[in-house]
Amino acid sequence: MNILLVGSGGREHALAWKIAQSPLVKRLVIAPGNPGMEKLGELIALKATDAEGLTALAREIKADLVVVGPESALEQGLADRLAAAGIPCFGPTRKAAQLETSKAFSKAFMERHEIPTAGYGVYERLHEAREALAVFRPPYVIKADGLAAGKGVAISTDKRDAESEIERMLGGRFGAAGARVVIEEFMSGEEGSLFALCDGQRAVLLGGAQDHKRAFDGDMGPNTGGMGSYSPAPVFTPELVEAADRTIVQPTVAAMAAEGMPYRGVLYAGLMATDAGPKVVEFNARFGDPECQVLMMRLEGDIVPLLLACARGDLGRAPAPAFSGDTVICVVMAAKGYPDSPLEGSIIRGAEQDFGPHVQVFHAGTKRRDDGQLVAAGGRVLNVCARGADIAEARERAYAAVKKIDWPGGFYRTDIGWRALERG
Incomplete structure (x- = not known):
């Protein structure tokens, strides 16, 4: 089979790693990919949002399957174009993807079909959204309607803070994604x-x-x-x-x-x-x-x-x-300044060494300089993953690998998995 994988992050690196293991795969093309995927398939410099170009590429390589990683490609209607071209696509159409790309659509859909979720309201005007806060109890959950790279959610315990978040979203913080805001009831659990x-x-x-x-x-x-x-x-x-x-x-x-x-x-x-x-x-x-x-x-x-x-x-x-019955843990190494203003270009050493059979390092935001050096090129940069018999063993292996990576320009949390550890 010829397979086209769309995307360039850690998710896509993990998918490429798994797909490449299949004996069914004759050719794996990845667009645009990242340096971590260089040994898994052919990298083509096409953006995930270039639905027309990706469809043409799928035709060119005679793709038997296209696997779409990021939501941005779905919002651009890549699956629709591929369907029109008769090419099987793992990923929903633009309309179906509205379950993610529009929180207002998703909430209304769940309401229609009595799918359990939090109560909500949708607002386009600043004064209406402010007035609606009186209907909700703190903490206030405020979401940008559209795609905001996982950052379009704010939880405020203070009404003034909630009003400020609404002003920022409706004021253009997330561009068109914040043209409407969804205010939800806070759910405990x-x-x-x-x-x-x-x-x-x-x-x-x-x-x-x-x-x-x-x-x-x-x-x-x-x-x-x-x-x-x-x-x-x-x-x-x-x-x-x-x-x-x-x-x-x-x-x-x-x-x-x-x-x-x-x-x-x-x-x-x-x-x-x-x-x-x-x-x-x-x-x-x-x-x-x-x-x-x-x-x-x-x-x-x-x-x-x-x-x-x-x-x-x-x-x-x-x-x-x-x-498998094993536990697997992933520790994200991010560039300093993430999520607001991640610093790009810092050199990363040691990320491509052999960490042993229990550890995989997936690239999320890297690029390779002309001199071969690996550098940060995004917010979340590396995903250090390890397996173990339980959460404690997996966690120990992951953090041991993290410490072998020489990257002064990055940071990471030291408490990944704490909930599972507390449960014993």
Whole structure:
């Protein structure tokens, strides 16, 4: 098979690493990719948002399957263009991807179909959003409607702070993504990420993970795209998973098909385990990042038949996904200044050494200089992942690897996995 993988981050590096292991793969092309993927496939310098160029590339290489990593490509309608060209795509259409690309759409969809989530309101005018704060109790949850690279969420305990966040969002902080804001009820509980493979009619659970959104230890600092993750996540008890599948995942896939937007790809349900059962915090229309990295390291067997079955709409014929009993943890190394103003260009040494059979380092935001030096080229730069018999062993191996990387321009959290460790 010839496969085109779209994207350039740690999520895509992990997918490339897993796809490249498949005996079915004849040719793997990655656009645009990053230095960490150089040995896994052919890198083509096309942006993930260039839907027309990527479709032409898929035709050129006679792709049997296109795997879409980032949400930005989905929002540009890449899956729609590929469908028109008759090329199977792992990733939803632009309309179906609205589950992620528009929080207002997603909340209204869940309301229509009685999928459990927090109460909400959608506002375009500043005075209306300010007045609406009187309806909600603190902490106030304020979200930009559109895509904001995982940073368009603010939780404020103070009404004045909440008003300031609303002003910043509606005032253009996130561009068009913040033209509308969603204000939600605050949900108490523990959050986790549940993933399901979907073929338009069916959904098969793929497993869960838990990530750390805040930039600094102790869950302090600004929200980020994710500073670390681990799988399995103890919050996902068998009872919780069964309830989430029954009340959230299956109804969502059925309702999307009924509304003429059959969902194909991976459905990421960010869930809150509340006293009233699991509720949706938000949907994403792609693998989480950095959750994908730990899932790919735990996934046993060949991933390609699963991806192809989703794209072709015949998931019922594919083998059920199987996972190792190990725990895998991911520690994100980010550039200083992230998430607001990450410093780019600092030299990274030691990231490409052999860390042994239990550790994988996925590149998230790197580039290679003309002299061959690896340098930071983004906010989240490296994903150091390790497996172990339990969370303690995986964590020890991951942080031992982190300490072998010489990168003064970076930082990382030292407490990834703390919730799981506390549970014992």
